[in-house]
Amino acid sequence: xxxxxxxxxxxxxxxxxxxxxxxxxxxxxxxxxxxxxxxxxxxxxxxxxxxxxxxxxxxxxxxxxxxxxxxxxxxxxxxxxxxxxxxxxxxxxxxxxxxxxxxxxxxxxxxxxxxxxxxxxxxxxxxxxxxxxxxxxxxxxxxxxxxxxxxxxxxxxxxxxxxxxxxxxxxxxxxxxxxxxxxxxxxxxxxxxxxxxxxxxxxxxxxxxxxxxxxxxxxxxxxxxxxxxxxxxxxxxxxxxxxxxxxxxxxxxxxxxxxxxxxxxxxxx
Amino acid sequence: xxxxxxxxxxxxxxxxxxxxxxxxxxxxxxxxxxxxxxxxxxxxxxxxxxxxxxxxxxxxxxxxxxxxxxxxxxx
Numbered sequence: 145x146x147x148x149x150x151x152x153x154x155x156x157x158x159x160x161x162x163x164x165x166x167x168x169x170x171x172x173x174x175x176x177x178x179x180x181x182x183x184x185x186x187x188x189x190x191x192x193x194x195x196x197x198x199x200x201x202x203x204x205x206x207x208x209x210x211x212x213x214x215x216x217x218x219x220x221x222x223x224x225x226x227x228x229x230x231x232x233x234x235x236x237x238x239x240x241x242x243x244x245x246x247x248x249x250x251x252x253x254x255x256x257x258x259x260x261x262x263x264x265x266x267x268x269x270x271x272x273x274x275x276x277x278x279x280x281x282x283x284x285x286x287x288x289x290x291x292x293x294x295x296x297x298x299x300x301x302x303x304x305x306x307x308x309x310x311x312x313x314x315x316x317x318x319x320x321x322x323x324x325x326x327x328x329x330x331x332x333x334x335x336x337x338x339x340x341x342x343x344x345x346x347x348x349x350x351x352x353x354x355x356x357x358x359x360x361x362x363x364x365x366x367x368x369x370x371x372x373x374x375x376x377x378x379x380x381x382x383x384x385x386x387x388x389x390x391x392x393x394x395x396x397x398x399x400x401x402x403x404x405x406x407x408x409x410x411x412x413x
Numbered sequence: 414x415x416x417x418x419x420x421x422x423x424x425x426x427x428x429x430x431x432x433x434x435x436x437x438x439x440x441x442x443x444x445x446x447x448x449x450x451x452x453x454x455x456x457x458x459x460x461x462x463x464x465x466x467x468x469x470x471x472x473x474x475x476x477x478x479x480x481x482x483x484x485x486x487x488x
Contacts, residue, residue, distance in 0.1 A: 171486065237461075340472075343472075343475075343476060343479060344468075344469075344472035344475070346479075347472065347475035347476060347478060347479045348468075348471070348472065348475055350479075350482070351475055351478050351479075354482075391464055391467070391468050392468060394461075394464065394465075394468075395464075395465060395468040395469070395472075398465055
C-alpha cells in the first residue's frame with residue numbers, strides 16, 4: 145500500500161521535473177498516469193490516477209456521511225447538520241423535479257450528485273506528491289455516467305408504460321399537420337440527451353481547468369514583481385471554479401431527475 | 414491554403430459560440446434582477462432556477478469551445 149504510494153509520488157515528481165523546464169502545456173494536467181497493474185480473472189486492469197481519485201472521492205463521501213450520522217441526536221452537531229442539509233437539499237430537488245413517484249429513485253440521484261460533486265471538488269485541490277487531477281474532465285467518465293442515467297431512465301419508462309412510453313415522443317395539443325415534424329424532433333432530442341448531459345459536465349470542467357492553468361502560467365511568467373496582478377485574478381477564478389464545480393453536479397442531478405419525471409409520466413402527455 | 418492555417422481559423426470560428434453564451438448569461442441574470450427588484454420576496458425561491466438557467470446557457474457556449482479544442486488538439 146505505502147510502497148506504490150511512494151513510487152507514484154516519485155513518478156509524479158520525475159514527470160513534473162521533466163516538464164518543468166520545457167514549454168508550458170495547459171493540457172498536461174489531464175494526462176492519465178498508470179500507478180500499477182491489477183491482475184483480475186486473466187485481465188490486466190491498470191490502476192491510474194483517475195481510479196485513485198475516484199476511490200478517494202467515494203471513500204471521502206461515504207466516510208463523511210457515515211461519520212456525520214454516527215451519534216445522531218435531536219439537536220444536530222455541526223457535522224450532522226451538514227449531512228442532513230445535503231440529504232434535504234437533494235431530496236427537495238428530486239421531489240420538485242421528479243414528483244413523489246420519483247422519490248423511489250432518490251438514492252441513485254443522491255449517489256450520482258455526491259459522486260460528481262466530490263470528484264469536481266477534489267479536482268480543485270492539489271495534493272502533495274500526487275499533483276492535481278479532475279476525473280470529470282474526461283469525457284469517457286461523464287459519458288458513462290450519462291449513459292447509465294439514460295439507459296436506466298429509458299428502461300424504467302418502458303417497464304412502467306410498455307408501448308405507452310412512445311407517447312413521450314408525440315406531445316398532445318400539437319396541430320396534426322405539425323406532428324410528423326415534432327415527433328422527429330422529439331426523438332432526436334431524446335437520443336442526444338446522454339451526449340449533451342455528458343459534454344456539459346466534461347466541457348465545463350476541462351475549460352475551467354485549462355483556463356486556470358493558462359492564468360497560472362501568467363503568474364509564473366511575470367515573476368515576483370508583475371505576477372501579483374494575474375494572481376489576484378487567479379484567486380477570483382478559483383472561487384468561480386468552485387461555484388461551477390458545485391453547479392455542474394447540481395445540474396447533472398436536476399437533469400437526471402427531469403428525465404426520470406419524463407419517463408415516469410410518459411403516458412400522460 | 415495551408416491546412417494547419419485552416420485548422421486555426423476553424424478553431425477561432427468555433428469559439429464564436431461563446432458570444433451566444435455571454436448574451437444568454439447576461440439575459441438570465443438581467444431578467445432575474447429585474448424580477449427580483451419588482452418582487453423581492455419571491456426572489457430566493459427562484460434562485461435554484463437562476464443557477465440552472467445559467468449553467469444551461471453556459472454549457473451551449475462551451476460546446477463550441479470543445480469543437481475548437483478538438484480541432485486544435487485532435488486533428
